[in-house]
Amino acid sequence: MTTVEPPAAAKAPEPATRPDALSLLGAAARRDPYAFYRTLRAEHPLLWDARLEAWLVSRYADVAPALAGSALAGPRRGPCCGPGTVRCAEEYTAPESAFALLREVCARTAYVLARRLAGRQEADLVEEFCRWLPTGTIAAATGLSYAAVTGRSGRAPARSRAGAPAAADLGRGRGGTGVALLAARCADQAVLTGRALASLLANLLAHPEQLELVRAVPALTGQAWEESLRRNPPVHVVLRRATRDLAISGGTVPAGAAVALLVGAANRDPDRFAEPDRFDLHRTTAGGLALGPVDCPVARVAELQAECAVHALLTAMPGLRAADAFDPAESGLLTRAPHRLLVRPS
Structure with a gap:
């Protein structure tokens, strides 16, 4: 895949030591995606992934509203029920x-x-x-x-x-x-x-x-x-495209850019769920x-x-x-x- 740099004005503010090797397609993500998610949430909540050619969004506070909002467009005909689906693709009431x-x-x-x-x-x-x-x-x-x-x-x-x-x-x-x-x-x-x-x-x-x-x-x-x-969702990554400039997590995703919403990371965000890696059927959050x-x-x-x-x-x-x-x-x-x-x- 050709490496594409995002427009300079669209880059999110991140530490100067940002490791360019961080990628959803990289070895670290394949080896242990949950550790990879922790790094993103803590250090790079909005990250341009040059290999994937998409912006990675990992914090619950960013992923949840982005899934439900109108600033990101998905495929015209996707699954009836998936992460971020507000309603069924077609209205339907079963008896x-x-x-x-x-x-x-x-x-x-x-x-x-x-x-x-x-x-x-x-x-x-x-x-x-x-x-x-x-x-x-x-x-x-x-x-x-x-x-x-x-x-x-x-x-x-x-x-x-x-x-x-x-x-x-x-x-x-x-x-x-x-x-x-x-x-x-x-x-x-x-x-x-x-x-x-x-x-x-x-x-x-x-x-x-x-x-x-x-x-x-x-x-x-x-x-x-x-x-x-929550702990182990079947869908970890939802791919969308920005319909307009989108301010998110301290940065800006430019209109037309691809966005990867990391559901697997958001569902284990400690700012939303206490002890997020633990399986607890009595969880109330x-x-x-x-x-x-x-x-x-x-x-x-x-x-x-x-x-x-x-x-x-x-x-x-x-x-x-x-x-x-x-x-x-x-x-x-x-x-x-x-x-x-x-x-x-x-």
């Missing part, structure tokens, strides 16, 4: 009956997947559970095959403007088109939901005392989900940036799937624990999650 039926489908799918793994000495929850549950639920609810939903068949289903299977393909959905349309709207979010599920399970397995709390009080699963989305507005049906379905996933796994595997000496390392740049999650089911 409560659709959520109830989708929960039933998801619970059954989750339990079938969990039971398949219950007798194993060791299993990988990422490969054999988290990647299957969101898409498997959509496939079961819409009446489409798994291959058709994922586009791995010879004929991909017709797509609407929102990216979901067209209504003509949804007639076989159990309970009519209500639940099928709701499930179809979640199709584009299925991969991210699977990654978020992997992080949730990794966090609970790494904190057995909190896993036992969830086992004893299933209603706490929602709190664990929100905390996991709200405002984690993750899957968009809480009233979005896609975000609601993602939480529903998390609840079904945890319940099914704990029911099918009463002795579930992490495999000995296993480290669920995250991977990814714009999106991050554990690529493996080895467990002892029994």
Whole structure:
């Protein structure tokens, strides 16, 4: 990538010793993004990344309003529900009956997947559970095959403007088109939901005392989900472009410049969250940036799937624990999650 220097007038005031090697594409960020984020928040809250050719914004007080404001433009048709989404791309209200039926489908799918793994000495929850549950639920609810939903068949289903299977393909959905349309709207979010599920399970397995709390009080699963989305969001970097000169964090981003909003850094900002690196399902500070507005049906379905996933796994595997000496390392740049999650089911 060609190195591009921003206009001199647009440079943010920073220490004279600014290390030009700091880059989201550099070795330090790949090795430990959270340490990299700490350096940015403390020393370079607004930094021109010459390799990425974008401004890096890392503090919660800057990222949150930038996501919600109008000074940064994103793609015309992005995911229905993502960091900074103020409302769904298209207004849509799902009937409560659709959520109830989708929960039933998801619970059954989750339990079938969990039971398949219950007798194993060791299993990988990422490969054999988290990647299957969101898409498997959509496939079961819409009446489409798994291959058709994922586009791995010879004929991909017709797509609407929102990216979901067209209504003509949804007639076989159990309970009519209500639940099928709701499930179809979640199709584009299925991969991210699977990654978020992997992080949730990794966090609970790494904190057995909190896993036992969830086992004893299933209603706490929602709190664990929100905390996991804050601590380990599936989307770490949101790319936008400035529509006008933007004053931010003591500097100015010029109109037309690319901006990388570091959600993964903002969600661990100690100025917003006490002990931000700690996983605590009892955390009371709200405002984690993750899957968009809480009233979005896609975000609601993602939480529903998390609840079904945890319940099914704990029911099918009463002795579930992490495999000995296993480290669920995250991977990814714009999106991050554990690529493996080895467990002892029994």
